[in-house]
Amino acid sequence: MDVAIIGIGIHPFGRTPARSGLQQGAYAARLALKDAGVEWRDIEFAFGGSASAGNADALGNELGLTGIPFINVANGCATGGSSLMTAYNAIRSGAYDIGLVAGFDKHDRGAFNADPEAMGLGRWYGELGLMMTTQFFAMKIQRYMHDYSISADTLARVAEKAFINGSLNPNAWRRTPVALEEIAGSMMVNNPLTKYMFCSPSEGGVALVLCRADKAKNYCAKPVYLKSAVLKSRRYGSFEVFAPSQALQQVDGPTVDASRAAFELAGVGPKDIHVAQLQDTESGAEVMHMAENGFCEHGEQERLIQSGATRIGGSMPINTDGGCLANGEPIGASGLRQVYENVLQLRGEAGAHQVPGNPRLGYTHVYGAPGISAVTILQR
Amino acid sequence: MSNSVPIAPGLFTWPAQKPALLGSRCNECGIVSFPVAQSCMACSGQDVSVEELPGRGTLWTWTVQQFMPKSPYNSGETPETFKPYGVGYLELPGGVRVEGRLTENDPEKLHVGMEMEVIFDTWRTEPNGDEIVSFFFQPLA
Numbered sequence: 001m002d003v004a005i006i007g008i009g010i011h012p013f014g015r016t017p018a019r020s021g022l023q024q025g026a027y028a029a030r031l032a033l034k035d036a037g038v039e040w041r042d043i044e045f046a047f048g049g050s051a052s053a054g055n056a057d058a059l060g061n062e063l064g065l066t067g068i069p070f071i072n073v074a075n076g077c078a079t080g081g082s083s084l085m086t087a088y089n090a091i092r093s094g095a096y097d098i099g100l101v102a103g104f105d106k107h108d109r110g111a112f113n114a115d116p117e118a119m120g121l122g123r124w125y126g127e128l129g130l131m132m133t134t135q136f137f138a139m140k141i142q143r144y145m146h147d148y149s150i151s152a153d154t155l156a157r158v159a160e161k162a163f164i165n166g167s168l169n170p171n172a173w174r175r176t177p178v179a180l181e182e183i184a185g186s187m188m189v190n191n192p193l194t195k196y197m198f199c200s201p202s203e204g205g206v207a208l209v210l211c212r213a214d215k216a217k218n219y220c221a222k223p224v225y226l227k228s229a230v231l232k233s234r235r236y237g238s239f240e241v242f243a244p245s246q247a248l249q250q251v252d253g254p255t256v257d258a259s260r261a262a263f264e265l266a267g268v269g270p271k272d273i274h275v276a277q278l279q280d281t282e283s284g285a286e287v288m289h290m291a292e293n294g295f296c297e298h299g300e301q302e303r304l305i306q307s308g309a310t311r312i313g314g315s316m317p318i319n320t321d322g323g324c325l326a327n328g329e330p331i332g333a334s335g336l337r338q339v340y341e342n343v344l345q346l347r348g349e350a351g352a353h354q355v356p357g358n359p360r361l362g363y364t365h366v367y368g369a370p371g372i373s374a375v376t377i378l379q380r
Numbered sequence: 381m382s383n384s385v386p387i388a389p390g391l392f393t394w395p396a397q398k399p400a401l402l403g404s405r406c407n408e409c410g411i412v413s414f415p416v417a418q419s420c421m422a423c424s425g426q427d428v429s430v431e432e433l434p435g436r437g438t439l440w441t442w443t444v445q446q447f448m449p450k451s452p453y454n455s456g457e458t459p460e461t462f463k464p465y466g467v468g469y470l471e472l473p474g475g476v477r478v479e480g481r482l483t484e485n486d487p488e489k490l491h492v493g494m495e496m497e498v499i500f501d502t503w504r505t506e507p508n509g510d511e512i513v514s515f516f517f518q519p520l521a
Contacts, residue, residue, distance in 0.1 A: 116452065122415065124388035126452035128503070128514060129445060130479055135467050138443035146441075146492045190443045191487045236411070236422040245403075245414035246440075246469055246477040247422070 003091045004216035004223040005378070007036025007209030008343045011104070013202055013327040014173030021053020021330070024205035025104030026062035028333075032100065032207035036219050041066050043209070045090060047083040048102035049073035050332035056102055077279070079103060080206070080335030081231055081366045081374020087210050088229040098211040105330030107201030119242050119370055133369060134198060134282070136241035138190035141284025143239075145192065148299035150287055152192055156184040157305050158283035159197045159325055165312060166326025168352035173202055174326040197283040202328025206336035208343075222347045224362075227266035227377040232258040234371030241369045254373035255292040255365060262363075262375040263294065270294040273377075274359030275345045276316070277338035279367040280323040286310075290318065293365050293375070317355045320345060331368075338364035339376055346380040387503055387514040391415050393432065394513060399500045400432035401515060403475060412476040434472045436497045436520070442468035442482065442490050456504035470496055470517045483518040495520045 009031025011024035019027070025048070033040055040063045048056030049072060057070040075082040080103040087101045114133070116126040125131055144150060160180050166172035183196040209219075216223035234240050237251035263269055270293070278293060280286035287305070291298045295316060304310060310318040321327065321341040324334060342362030344350040362378040386394045392401045403412045406420035407427040414433065419426045448462040457463070466482030468490070483499070484490055496517040503514035 110450065122388050122391075123452060124391065124514070126449075127387065127454040128481055129449045129453045129455065129465065130467060130481070131452070132445065132449055135443050135445055139441040139467070139469065142443060143441035143492060188444075188446050190445060192443075244479050245412075246479070247411070248471065248476060 001092050001094055002213035003088050003210055003226040004213045004220070005208050005226060005339070005343055006211050006216050006220035006223050007032040007034070007038070008340050009033070009035060009207045010171050010337065010340050011205035012171045013204035013330065013333070013337065016203055021050055021104045021106030021203060021205070022058055022062065024106070024203060025050070025056065025059055025102050025207070028104065028205035029059060029063060029100060029102050029207040032209050036209040038098065038209060038219060040064050043098060043100045044068060044096045045087070045099040046070045046102065047073055047087050047099070048332070049075070049079040049083055050103065050105045051076070051079065051107070053104055053106040053332065056104070056332070059102060075368065075372060077281070077329070077331055077368025078231060078335060078366050078372045078374045079332050081229070081376070084208070084336065084339065084376060085229040085231045085374060088226055091210055091212055097215060098209065100207060100209055101336065102205070102207040103332035103334070103336045104205035105332040106203040107330060109201070114242065114369065121242060121244065125244055130244070131242065133241055134190045134193070137282045137285055138193050140239060141288065142192060144284065144288055150299070150302050152184065154287065154302055154305045155192065155197055155283040156180050158280065158286045159183045161311055162280065162319060162323050162325035165320055165353055166322030169321045169326070172322040172326045173328045174322065193282050193284060199281050199324035200328050202330050204327070204330040204333045204337065206333045206340050208336060208339060222380065224343045224346045225379045227268070227379050228262040229374070229376045230258045230262040230265065231372065231374045232261065238371060240371035253292065254371055255289060255367055258373040258375040259293040259365065262377050266377040268361060268377065273361050273363045274357065275320055275342060275355045276318050276363040276365070277320070277323065277341055278318055278365045280319055280325050281329060283325070285367065286318065286323065289365060289367065293363070312353060312355055320350065320353050320355055335364070335366040335374060338366065339378070342378050346378060383510045384513055385510050387512050392500065392515055394500070400435060401478060401498055402430055403433045404428040405431055414476050414478045433475045433478070436495065437470040437472040439490070439492060439494045439496055439517070440469040440471045440477050441492060442466055444485050444487055454504065466490060468517060470498070480515055480517050483516050489519070
């Protein structure tokens, strides 16, 4: 049984003081239902999550209490990807015909503040100032630049592209392009990454309506098919966030594992993909994730990014809606935002940020603490 | 006289003539982890032995933390007195790569592959006068 996405909805990302996170989720859910041409009472199950804005099943209070199974999902930055993978499998199993996946969030300003004890680590780790996701990403790209000759200028170009794409996307938070020199010269946060190279916690909501592929055309003129939705966690030896020690022998991380499994399940390869949304919580992540997801060899990013290949008009468009850098990261909604963007792209409805050439296959990837990765492949 | 207390029990030998970080080695697959674990993350084995880790190694990667982290960060600093600090993974030969604070915070003086030693020093002083001791990585002169 294949699975189709027949409705999508988004609440603009950024800061919306007048609406709670839950209300932003409900806003997105109503738009997704309307887009699919169905009512909330038609939905047979719902999975969703938020990290800081309450339980997703409280959406029932906003949308109506219909008795359906509603499961709260909490899986860090891969919360949306986890909801989607579970919904995908629920429909594939034949248990349900139609369901909703929702993610929303509303975070305080400033860097995320993780609790060491909740991650199975000692309090000392946080007391010493080691419990910082920003440090991990900085150290990962620092080593990567050393191993594969990636330049600091390339890191700045990733952020430059993100803000250009954000300026074309009416739902993005950062909608003003920032000059390359300003990005490179802004305050250093964690060497080699400057302020503009990091995304910030933000707010927003996304919802998707999914159904059995054989019924999709009953609802939607342009269904988009979910060819795979895969979630993987870290294996011993991968270089991960929140790790007081790392193995001497490194193995592939969860992104590589999830990517390979997703391509295998979909029966396509990286060269077939026309548009990709890759986790870019900071510039270095986008660079490394290009290779980890199989879109290039390690080190090739230097040439690709410098030549503009990853821009909207390039040969390998990446993060066409501005990514996390321009949208910020409302944890519960972030992974679903990528899927929302790819559905727009495959429907040909992305407007000013539309990838030319009638894209047919889209790819999304999120990475989260303490080493999980979710990948989807979509096809129109 | 003030008390000198490790930041957490079991991270390193203390008090000791020559303090050392403590790791656990899996007796089935030989993998080392820090801090000491009850079981092996690599093979799920539960037969592990505690051992002292080497006191010297090479810097595998690093960054400098330029802003003050929120709680549970507890250094005794205030936003006014906060000093950026280096963080890195030190590759300890035959053991594991351990993450820790560096005594150096000048990015010009840090590079992948440089040799460092593990030192033990006062991290903060508690209101009751206790000196909380932690481990740090210091460039070899």
